[in-house]
Structure formats: structure tokens, C-alpha cells
Amino acid sequence: MTSPSAAPGGGRRPVVEIAGVSKAFSARGQGAGRVEALVGIDLSVREGEFVSLIGPSGCGKSTLLRIIGDLTSPSSGTVTVNGKSASRARLDRDYGMVFQAPVLFDWRTVLGNVELPLEVMRTSAQDRRRRALDNLALVELADFAGHHPWQLSGGMQQRVAIARALAVDPAILLMDEPFGALDEMTRERMNLELLKIWDRTGTTIVFVTHSIAEAVFLSTRVVVMSPRPGRISAVIDIDLPRERSVDTREMDKYFHLVTEVREALRGEERRDIDARRVAVEGLSG
């Protein structure tokens, strides 16, 4: 499926290996018993890859991300990160997390926010400062080190959150719709920024998004998911050149890939609607 030239990072060692992961929540109050959030997920992410998880609400893409990051545990199946269990990887501080909200702390300066994970890790003050400043420079916010979060725009706040996630030198960066709350123009600029950062750091990234355009533009692979029960319905290699710019969005290849992802999503949607219709008819019949 994956040709070595098409997927950068192809052939490199896997950072994340997910095997037979399922997750069920007990549905409260509906008498429905358990909700299958994820069923039979197999996925492997290789070093340096940029993998996007895309799908409609309720397809379990955020849950999958949280399982990888050991913020929640799977009902069955295994997650291996760098050859360790996910919880071991978390204790070894292998993760960088970025949420949709920047989650910056008003009582700390921008620099203080980026230093926070290093403080928790008991890095020496000197080292902490250096690494925080380096990462602020990486997201081009070195001049704002002394500012407080409320003095920054939404896009800048999210860049601080990225710098903070990168400060611990994570083996893998987990991003849960990080640009979902930003306007379209800021979002496109942030996409370019993120690619630049990815290019310079070579970090492995797993990225959850609602946006087809964003997924195709950023990723080396797009994982299309579908709901009820949450599962992977297609994995699409994005064989665009690794160097991407504003022009990439105007390439024929880009359009084809966007269409491919859209159709994969729509196929799932149609199947889902059909399934529900059958269910409704079954009830009324």
C-alpha cells in the first residue's frame, strides 16, 4: 500500500503501534448499555510521520488520540509507543499534547507557561529557560516571552501551546483539533507554521481534525474514521512533495487527494445513513 517514495518516513521504525484497540463507554441513563466508541483499531505510525485522524463527530478520533496519549485506557487491545506501553511512555514524558483550547495559565508569563512541563520534570532552572526560549523562537514568539497569555491573539496563544508541548522534546506530538477554534485565515497560516516546525524538529505528529483541506495539506497519511461504532474506514497516503507552501493548495494532486478523502468520508456517511434508515424502518415495521 505504501510506496517508500510516497510516504516520507516510510520504512522507518514505528513510534506508535496500535493493535486491536476497542473502547466502550457505559451509556448513562439511556438503558442502551454500552456505546462502542472504537472497534478493532489497527494503526502504526512511523517515526517522523504526520498522521491526521479525520471523521465526523462521534467517530472516536479524539478518543483514539487520548488512548495513544494514555489519557484514557482502551477496553481491549494494546498501544505500544517507542516499544513501551502507553502508560510507561507517559511516565517517561514521551508525549507533547496540544488541545483545541490553548490551556495557558494566566498566572504565568508566556515563558513561564512554556517552562511549566520542564519544571514538573525538575529540569534545572538554567536548562529550563534555555529550552523554553529555544522553543519560543521556534514558534517565532521569542519577543513575547515576558508577556502574559491574555495579551496574545488566539493564534499566538496556540503557538505558545505548541512551544510548550515541544519543550519536553517529545517522541510524539498529539494534537486534538488545535486550530479548530481559529478563523480560516489564521488557520491556514498556522498550518504553514506547523509544517515549518515539523520540518525543523522532525517530530512524529498525530493530528485530529474536522477539516479535509487541513488534513490533506499537513499530512503524510490521512486516516478516515467513521462512527457507530468508531473504526478506521480508509487510510489515504498523501504523496504530495514534502515541501509544502501556499501553492500546494492549488496543485491538481492536492485537489485529487481532497476529493479522495471527501469521498471516503461521504461513503461512510452514506452507509451510516442507510444503516440508520434500516434501523428506523426495522423499528416502525
Next chain:
Amino acid sequence: MSASAVVGPVSVGSRVATRARDWGPSVLLFIGLLAAWELTVRVFGIKQFVLPSPLAIATTWVTYLPELYAAARYTFLEILAGLVIGATSGILVGTLTARYRSMRESLMPFAVAASSVPILAFAPLFNNWFGLDQQLSKAMVAAVLCFFPVMINTVRGLTTVDPNAVELFRSYAAPEVAVFRKLRVPNALPYIFTSLRLAVTLATIGAVVGEYFAAPRASLGQYIATYSAFLNFERSWAAIVFACIIGIGLYLVVVVLERLVMPWYGRDASR
């Protein structure tokens, strides 16, 4: 979020001007109200025992300053002791309650119920328990009044944290101590200071009203009660002015402390 982020130094002159603009209207209103009060009393010939005029109160205040000051000092000590005892134990018990789920579940409903009980009704009993003319009995009324709001707000502040922030700390594999020190405590500070503002008012009320029931003559509560009984209302009012000064003064101390401890807070909200 407001866009008026202050970046760079602000000249002292413009800061004074800003202060004047902020406080001007309130000060003018205050003076206007006093003038209207004075005028009403004079024009309608309102009797001293119904409502003394502000000037009369001020004159009395100056005349009896030494004994008023002695009474105020006595009461102030009660208020301060009550505040320290009530707020400290409130923060301590609140912290323990936030830490242990079992304590939260058993204690919180009780605390919320207790905070809506008219604790002042117990003031005569406190006099009985801690000594009729003891400062301690009034301080304890003040302390109990302060305790519940401070405790409840401490619990709320320590537990009402952004779930995303908790996950962030979890992703750092942060020990519980780090979560407490670097997330829960700073998160709780605004809640605690809000309750402290309330506590200074409650402590003042608790001490003064506690003194109504039993206290030496040289205390604000007894001063007010005694001269009211003698229909010498200017002197009661003069003592009330002292109680107000203490209440407002302590409130301002809390506000200043708040600014010092959490300089970041309230910067993006209009005051």
C-alpha cells in the same frame, strides 16, 4: 477578552489622571449624598433622634475621638482575631476537604447548609461559652461567620479546574503535589480572595453585633447600644462611622493583598 492590553510603561501623570477618572464619580456622589442628607435634615427640621445631620455626627466624632478610638481598638482586635481564626481554619479545612473525596462528600452538604444558618443568632450563646465580657467570645462569632464562606470557596477553587489542564498535567506525568501547587492553588486564589472580601464584612458584623449582647462599655457595639438607649444618637452614629472605617479599611487591605498575590488577575476584565 478586552483588547486594551497595556504594553510598555505608562507615565505617572496619566496614571493619576486615570485614577481620578475612575474614582471621581464615586467621590462626587458620596459628597453629594452627604450634602443632600445635611440639607434634608435642615430643611425639614428632622429631629436629632430620628436622623442626626452629618455635620453633627462629625462634630461628635471629633469631640469624643479618644474614647471612640479606645472602643474601636477593642473591637478591631476581635475582628482581626476572628478573621485570622476563621479564614485560616476555613482554608485548612477547605484544602483537606478538596483533597479527600470522602470528606468532600460528607462535609460539603453540611457546610453549605451551615453557611445559610443565621449564625449571629448564636451570639448570646457564644458569650456564654467563651466569657460574657471576653474578647474571645466575639472573636469566635466573627470566626464562625468567616469560616464557612472561606471553606466553601477554597473547596470550589481547588476542585473547579479546567479538565484540559488536568489532562495536560497528566500528560506531564506530574505528581499530585505538582498538580496541587502549580494548578489547583493558583486556580483557587481568586475564589479564596472573593471569600476573604466577604469575610472582612462578616467579621465586622459578627464582632459588633456580638458586643450588643454583652461587652465592656469601651467597645463599639456597647457604645452604639448604650447611646442609642440614652437617645444620644450622634454618639451612636459616630461609633458606627468607626465601624465602617474598620470594615472598609480591612476590605481595602484584602484588595491590596489580592493585587500583590495575583497581579495577573482581572487584567482582561473591566473593573
